[in-house]
Amino acid sequence: SHTSTESVSSGNVCFVLSSPLTSASPAASWLKYHPPGIFDVGFRVKNIELVIARATTAGAKILKPIEEDLTAGVFCKRAKIAGWGDLSHTLVERMGENSLLRASAKLPLFTLIDHVVLNVESGDLSSAVSWYQKILGFDPQQNFDIQTEKSALRSQVMVHAEGGVQFPINEPASANSQVQEFLSANRGPGIQHMALQTTDIVGVVTDLRSRGLPFLPVPPTYYSELQQRQNYVPADWQAIAASEVLADWQEDTPAAMLLQIFTQPIFAEPTFFFEIIERRFTFVDNKKVQAGGFGAGNFRALFEAIEREQMKRGSLT
Template sequence: MEFDRILFYVENAKVSRDWFVSHLGFKSIAGSSNSHTSTESVSSGNVCFVLSSPLTPASPAASWLKFHPPGIADVGFRVKNIELAVARAAAAGAQILEPIQKNLTAAGCFKLAKIAGWGDLSHTLVEPIEENLALPASGKLSLFTLIDHVVLNVESGDLSSAVSWYQKILGFTPQQNFDIKTENSALRSQVMMHAEGGAQFPINEPASTNSQIQEFLSANRGSGIQHMALQTANIVGVVTDLRSRGLPFLPVPLTYYSELQQRQNYLPADWRAIAESQVLADWQEDAPAAMLLQIFTQPIFDEPTFFFEIIERRVSLVNGKQVQAGGFGAGNFRALFEAIEREQMKRGSLIDD
């Protein structure tokens, strides 16, 4: 199972399309509308976003936006056998929102079905029947290659239930878990991964009433997708490009890099560029060159809800075999947590627990 198209409900699909093109370097690939909804699609590499906004109160986007600020309403997954995936989900108790149907687009022919996810989230399951590989290429290299992971925030006390739900319904399995606590706040996280395709789906819950996870839940008015990681092969170059486009990132203090240098024996040739770009870095003990590099944007909408992560998983040669940085570095996770805490302080939303 891999990530497929991601659906955002937004206030104005065309305005959001232009933002993704200008700030994230995506390409506009399609636009349409019906009697109640305007829809635009944008892509970069193997990443595809669908942006929908309401034209009338009858739009599903209008219903969703009554309860939530703009954000992700549906996370799509590509499956090998949609009949089997839907049957297993239904047998495990999933609500089938849309039965299996065929959909013919310029990109090819697909089988689609939709199930209810956690909270107001839904999941579209996609099985390609015949993809159109002859679509013309623009000749311009994409900034991103694929969706690395998508992160769900749930209410306090719901983490174990959400983990169990994604295990039973979609076949995810628990991997790393994190308990992050500072002097100010705390969270708990469980990383989920799918054995067939490797889709990664971490789930967070607040572990203190003033946690940044709780701030998201309050602003989002319920559980939802907090952020998505877009993978790239050149994070320093991509971040330079995105900054030139006006995309704001979470700042990282210089002490972060001086402390890393004191702890690490290995530093890559482009270490200075990494530090100047304010990219977070983590190393694998058995393969130090297989670095995990990450940086996080400011929230992209008006409220402190959804943001993007840019990630590069470097490869190292160990005993004649290539090893790619995997998982989620604990040091980077804590650094992200502390960076968002600093933004909470600026907003005045981090108060004593």
Template sequence: MKIDHVHFYVEDAKAWRDWFVYHLGFQVVADSGIPSTFLQKEDCIPLEGRNDAHTCTQVVKSGPVYFLLSSALLPSSPVAEFLRQHPPGVADIAFCVENVEQVISLAQVHGAKVLQPVQQQQCGQKYIKWGKIAAWGSLSHTLIERGVGGDGGDEGDKGAISSSSSSSSSFAAIDHIVLNVNAGDLERAVTWYQNILDFQPQQTFNIQTARSALYSQVMVSGNGEVQLPINEPASANSQIQEFLNVNRGPGIQHIALRTRNIVDAIAQFRATGLCLLPVPKGYYSQIQQRKGLPLSTDELDAIARQEILVDWKENTFFGSKNIIPVLLQIFTQPIFRQPTFFFEFIERRYQAQGFGEGNFRALFAAIENEQIKRGSLKDFG
């Protein structure tokens, strides 16, 4: 399983296309001469109603990362219905799977609602099969199988969208996608993803401060390619509860985009005016006091100038040179008017795995500070 693409429902698709190009260096995917149900000439992708009478859809990419951006042209558009219920955000996460019929069948056995039965289309020598299921809240999952030949060939999910662009500014991958669910629903959501998409639980987090708290369970696909942390609020004034209130239900809180050089990338993003979360006061002083800091003074200074979070696990080494894997992360402010969806940028040095608890706590504190500024969380100190 792989993430094929992510579909956003927004108020103005063309404006958000330009936002991704200007602020994050994405490229526009040209659509001239493409059938209305598919994205690319060479790598087909299902898309309901592309630039048709009721919906305008734009597509942007950075390396292997593809985002679809749809806005309503008429009240009959599915985007209009989504935006009547929620602020702009992620409506669908598409996964590339090896056998779409099998996945859809398993989903039905476990009670999932099929929104679109399996369809098939030949695209030259390649074929594509796809279906769609309802997921958590208003989120859906398009399930895509790609291959070669009329009988399906043997490529399976190896046929996921790929890009010939490999510029240094491109993102390397979608590292993970985070889902927020209502209080008390975490266990049910975990079971849903286990039963229907064969995700397995990995790390768990119980983050608490003097002001608020959350629980989180990281889910990982069977092949390890997709990471889906799921959060639920553990206090009435939790930042997760604020998201649920403003979003009017569960939904995708953020998407983490992996980059090869986060320091240079963030410097470029800041130059475009992208708004990023500041680190908590005294953060780097605490980092320097931690045992086994695996960064030189110059490296830490460069990271601190860009206000990037740093984490590592002591006594964990990469290869035979006793190199310590390092996790570097930074987060945008919410990109829409409402305090809901934001992006994370992440660099995993020396194959750093999982999610650092130190960074998780620092993010939690940084978002709390933004809640205090918005007046949705009381400052006790």
């Protein structure tokens, strides 16, 4: 084999990690042009034939036609299409026991992939949005135009009606934007970050910090400003602030908090990083209300946190 591959999982999160053994490896050709990062985002589908037929009709490039395999009682169909830029998308239809949900006495750190964010070149946002609409059936939902005194970005959140997969797409709206810094370092469009959902963000962040994973710092002023709009104080407010986790909520359902934190870039260059996210819920008239989408306050605070790191790197003045 030309590639060494390992897979690791937590809850419904599965990573396939590849490293080239020879120059003939697909991983080697990727790494010739790009720094380490995500080169394939897989989507689980209900009917792979239907998805491939739609994608083909809409002009998608099929990299691998549908293949079938049976492993440990799980019947799988897989195919691969070319995505935006050098990205690819593996499509998986799985029948039988979900092999990712292995019986375990211990609750996993992460339950699922909440969203994956794609950065595209300036001026490409609308064509990337229509590509994912046409080829894979995503719909545009929330959009953000974030601007500070120093830099700006535009973002369109794409959501799939079948299963609610969230796939935000960003483009730079200023020459020194953090999205532009990513595009330059990545040498083209690519996955900026992946958000892993948890049910205990404070516990997970404490655990990961103790293992040496660095997160983006948040200034104490963020929490004093946040407390001014507080009409609700969660029991673990002190712990949230001490963990430097960002918090957002809708005024009418403040207990359904959206909690987020970014890691520092994982590799040597300022490209790919992880986000940890917790979507709390509350009950209104006996109906469960969970934090959905993306809070504008958090979106801006995360943007500003990355700006501060850019200033430290000297890529933003």
